[in-house]
Amino acid sequence: MALGSYVVLFGGGRPVGERVRAYLISAIGLVLAVASGMVVGGSTWWTLAAYLVVSVVAVLVTRLVDPGPPGPYFFVLMLGGGTLLTGTGLGIPMTAAYLALGSALAIAAGSLDALLLERGRSRPASAPVPAGPTGPPTWVVLVRVLVAVTASVMVSVARGDTHPFWGVLVVVLVLSYPGDEGRLTVRAVSRIVGALVGIALFTPLARVHLGTAGYVALLCVLLWCVARVTAHNYLVGSVVITLLALAISVPLSPNEGPGELATARGVDTIVAGAIAVAVIWVIRTTRERRP
Structure with a gap:
């Protein structure tokens, strides 16, 4: 539910x-x-x-x-x-x-x-919405996503990670965002840095036993923060997203301890972020315009 x-x-x-x-x-x-x-x-x-x-x-x-x-x-x-x-x-x-x-x-x-x-x-009448960043056409986004998702999952398989969704998540978060190569690269780096900070904050939090009510309250607070912060500051939003995703993953992964889970997710984020950046700069199109 x-x-x-x-x-x-x-x-x-x-x-x-x-x-x-x-x-x-x-x-x-x-x-x-x-x-x-x-x-x-x-x-x-x-x-x-x-x-x-x-x-x-x-x-x-x-x-x-x-x-x-x-x-x-x-x-x-x-x-x-x-x-x-x-x-x-x-x-x-x-x-x-x-x-x-x-x-x-x-x-x-x-x-x-x-x-x-x-x-x-x-x-009241809606104010005109300013134009957002110009991004690549849909076919370029799809090709980038297909290549990067395949590479990310293959790396996860090689590492023996049976749940590669974290890396795929990073790839989709970065590559589906509108913007030119520079903007997307900044987004990828922000995701990596934010995830590492989030993991560092999660490590002591995972040792605290909150109980069911406390756990639900924590998820609600993190959800609210994700909704309020991410669109305005993606670096800070990545920290909160990481905390939320790890908090959800721990009870769904009983065979992995919180520390082991957080470490694996950190590696996934770094690898997937690097793959996303490589794909951004290799698969390009002259139709992209810089805002």
């Missing part, structure tokens, strides 16, 4: 109709991504195929339909969550039911403030 509630991160600040549309798109993608992860979990090559398919579809959906932040990385993250759920004994129908219930609660909670605002007063 907690995973289902993640759909509330989409559609922020939009009118009710657009917001619910974004919620529904993300909820459907959530269920499909988690179910796919549960199907392929344990198989290296099927897992690679699933990451390639979900990454491409997620990039296309967010570019063509634009449900808003957090963008394609959300669906890749949920595919990884599904692979972790493989060994829990839960079946796909039961898992999908819990995900759907969590999504329904999130849609209700996430739409409430917009409904109250629209009923209480008329919405």
Whole structure:
């Protein structure tokens, strides 16, 4: 149910109709991504195929339909969550039911403030939105993602990492962002530095026993910070994202201690970040313009 509630991160600040549309798109993608992860979990090559398919579809959906932040990385993250759920004994129908219930609660909670605002007063005219950074065409993004995801998963396989989603997540986070080579390189470096800082902060936090209520409260605080900070300062946002992802991964990875998990994720981030930077500068197009 907690995973289902993640759909509330989409559609922020939009009118009710657009917001619910974004919620529904993300909820459907959530269920499909988690179910796919549960199907392929344990198989290296099927897992690679699933990451390639979900990454491409997620990039296309967010570019063509634009449900808003957090963008394609959300669906890749949920595919990884599904692979972790493989060994829990839960079946796909039961898992999908819990995900759907969590999504329904999130849609209700996430739409409430917009409904109250629209009923209480008329919405002011929206100010013109300044043009964002000009990025490469969709086909370039897809080629970069395919090459980088394949390389990242292959490195994970060579290292014996059975859950390569962290590296794939870094690749998609960097390469799906609009911007020229310089902007994307800064984003990759910010991700690496932010992840390392987040791991350093997580190490002492992992030793504290919070209990169920404290754990849920921590996730809520981290989710709020991710939603508020990431769009304004990606370096700080990467720190919070790392803390959130590690906090979620620990109970889903009982065979790995928090320190071992954090170390492996740090290596994944450095390797995937380097792969992303290499792909950015090797696969280029003359159609890219610098803002």
